[in-house]
Amino acid sequence: MSLRLFVPRDTTALALGADEVAAVLRREAAARDLPLELLRNGSRGLFWLEPLLELEHEGQRIAFGPVDAAAVPALLEALANDPAAHPLYLGPVAQIPWLQSQQRLTFGRAGLGDPLCLDNYRSLQGFQGLENALRLSDQEIVNAVTESGLRGRGGAAFPAGIKWQSVLDAPGEQKYIVCNADEGDSGTFADRLLMEADPYQLLEGMIIAGLAVGATRGYIYLRSEYPRARDILEEAIARARADNYLGDNIRGSGRGFELELRSGAGAYICGEETALLDSLEGKRGMVRAKPPLPAIAGLFGQPTVVNNVLTLAAVTTVMAQGAAFYHDFGSGRSRGTLAVQLAGNIRRGGLVELAYGATLRSLVEDYGGGTYSGRPARAIQVGGPLGAYLPESQWDTPLDYEAFAAIGAMLGHGGVVVFDDTVDMAQQARFAMEFCALESCGKCTPCRIGSVRGVEVLDRVVARQDTAGQIELLRDLCATMEAGSLCAMGGLTPHPVRSALQYFSGDFS
Amino acid sequence: MGGDQANSEAGEELIAAHIARFREVPGGLLPLLHAVQDSLGCIPAGAVPAIAGALGLSRAEVHGVISFYHDFRSEPAGRHVLQICRAEACQAMGSRELEAHVKARLGIDYGATSADGAVTLEAVYCLGNCACSPSVRLDDAIHARVDAARVDALLAELTTGAAP
Structure with missing residues (x-):
């Protein structure tokens, strides 16, 4: 018998x-x-156990990890004889508590099989949402998304149904579905994992979106830092087209949808939806003033849905299982599940998908197992480079949009970056300004110039030159950036800076 | 000289082929620039007028796009490109020390190429590998949990061509 x-x-x-x-x-x-x-296969997102080898044994998948090349000879002996005796034996993978306790709606398929195998996808309830959608009217699909309570997963958390309704209602010659796969926030990898482990789910979500709003063309804007995801998506698109999931007659329905993959070019700002649209049009990725909203005048001036990878993926669950099923997960106005990404100085990092409402502490301590270094954790940055640094006194905040907004923080795309007690928060504040200076599109003065001034002011703070005066200047600068910037880049860079000042003031004096 | 001229003619042919492929593609400038850089290693300044003319843009507009994006370069890189992630998750795992080590070892700062032409060093802001930081990207391969010894081994493999 073969292994x-x-x-x-x-x-x-x-x-x-x-x-x-x-x-x-x-x-x-x-x-x-x-x-x-x-x-x-694709990864299940238990990155702390990668490379995670699985053995199919008597109908179960038995896990071993982390496995390195040197461990292979002894492991092969064990697999052929007594698998459970090997020191890297983890038991049935589905029963690893870290995975078993999750509520995987979007990532349930990740790691089960060959990500590019269409039969595998279909055998795991893939395309059920699309089949249901093909039997509904455009308005019925939009209604389902609205009723599910799904909000955009890219960071802004705008209700997806309202956005889709606007595009459906907007007159336009050629409407577009644009997938924002420019996952630039440090500490985030959920989009990448989804695209690499379950790419057809994203394609299915985009096709459904096209049916819902009357768009026949779509683009995936993928960051160039993800070469593996690019290869997988290209192949997935080709196979989906060959099997009539794309093209002018989707599965014989008479409905059409065409999809193209585009690569970014290393500009963080292109994760901002209007800069992304300019970039897709072949221009510098400059932020546009809103209105008009992209839903009314988006790509090439046409009505456009711009959604994050996970938003479009979640639509497949809504359409396959029903809006009520999806809405039953979550807390308050945050419905469904959140893909939390445990990153940075963390012992058990990876992807944890749970209904909204779990506390940050339970994620970092119960799932994360504390820091990788073994030192006490001191600060957690949630929501990427524009998110606040939170001290331990804030870690009992539940992970939902409103609860985070209430403490001056944001969930963003669900990235959780842990720092141990060696972190210098003045340096982190300085980096926030440095990053903004580097990645600002340059349209707004407070963002373009303010961030450069912010670095200079923080350099003087670190050098202990007129600390009190410089900190006052810094606060003033933050207020100007927040009030005077078009988009979140300049508008939210004050988040990490102010939170560092507020909670870790000792690092500045 | 003869070789250079042959290279430059081959380059012009390639550029013309890429232009023909992308000139009618909506928003085709970025994919065109990617294609040129993928095949020539950079977007030579001499290619800008032909691209601008074909797409109905000014040279300034094309230059503006090239200079906006970190990925695009007007001069070829070294034989390999090493990117060190400078973003927060990697900072939390010692990337500041790692970058100091690499800069000292190669004797160059970000944006420069080592004296032997082997390695161009670049900063990158997140490779999406944040659960196993710090990360570096060497050409198209991403490496996790990279410390000074690991990056030294990766760089040594480049010069010797030997497997680890």
Whole structure:
């Protein structure tokens, strides 16, 4: 009987040596005359265990990890004899508490099989949402999305149904669906994981969006820092087209949708939706003034849905299982599940999908297991480079949009970056300004110039030159940036700066 | 000289082929610039007038797009490009020390190429590998949990061409 093994080939698993593990597995199995069936799956997002090898055994998937190439010979012996005796044995993967306790609606399929296999996707309830959508009118699809309570996952949390309704109602020759896959926030990788582990879910969500608003063309704007996701998406689009999920007659329905993948070019600001649209049009990624909203005049001036990867993916769950099913998850006005990404100095980092409402502390302590360094955690930045740094006194805040807004913070795209007690918060505040200076599109003076001045002021603070006066200047600068910037880049850079000042003032004096 | 001229003619042909492919594509300037850079290693200043003319843009507009995006370069990089992630998740895991080590070892700052032409060093802001920081990208391969010893080994492999 041959051994059926799975070794992921997503970015993180590869970055930790998954290809070497696969190569040594093949070589050692051949040397032992051991029949081997080696499948390359996507990651399940348990990145602290990558490379995570799985053995299909008596209908179960048994996990081992983290596996490096040196461990392979002994592991192969164990797999053929007594798997449970191996020191890297983790038991059935579905019963690892870190995974079992999650509420995986969007990431339920991640890691189960070959991400590019359409039969695999279909066998795991893939395209059920699309099949349902093809039986509904455009308005009925939009109603379902509205009733589900789904809000945009990119950071702004705007209700998806309202956006879709605006595009449906807007007159336009050629409407567009644009997927924002410019996941630039440090500490976030959920979009990447979804695209690498379950790309058809994104395609399905975009096709449904097209049916809902009457758009026949779509673009995925993918950041260039994700070469693996690019390769997978290109192949997924080609296979979906060959199987008539794309084209002018989707699965014989008479409805059409065409999709193109576009690469960004290393500009963080293009994650801002209007800068993204300018970039897609072949221009500098400059932020546009709103109104007009992209829903009315978006890509090439036409009505356009711009949604994040996870928003479009979540639509497949809404359409497959129903709006009420999705709405039953969550708390307050934050419905459904949140893909929390545990990152930075954390022992068990990876993707945790849970209904909104869990506390930050439970994520970082129960799932994360504390810091990687073993030192006390001191600050947690939630929501990317524009998110606040939170001290321990704020860690019992539940993860929902309104609760975070109430403490002057934001959930953003769900990135959680942990710092231990060696962090210098004045340096982190300085970096926030430095990053803004580097990535500002330059349209607004408070963002373009204010951030440069912010770096200079913080340099004087760090050098202990007129600290009190400089901090007063810094606060003033933050107020100007917040009030005078068109978009979140300049408008929210004060978040990390002010929170560092407020909660970690000792680092500034 | 003859070789240079042949190279430059081959480059012009490639650029013309890319222009032909993308000139009718809506918003085709970025994919065109990517294609030129992928095949030539950079977007030579000499390519700008042809691109601008074909797309009905001014040279200033094309230059403005090239200079806006961090990815695009007008001069070729070294034989390899090493990007060190400078963003917060990697900072929390020691990327500041890592970048200081690499700059000292290569004797260059970000944006420069080592004296032997082997490595161009660049800063990058997030590679989406934040649960296993710090991360670097060497050409198209991303590496996780990179410390000074690991990056030294990666750089040594470049010069010797040997496997680890």
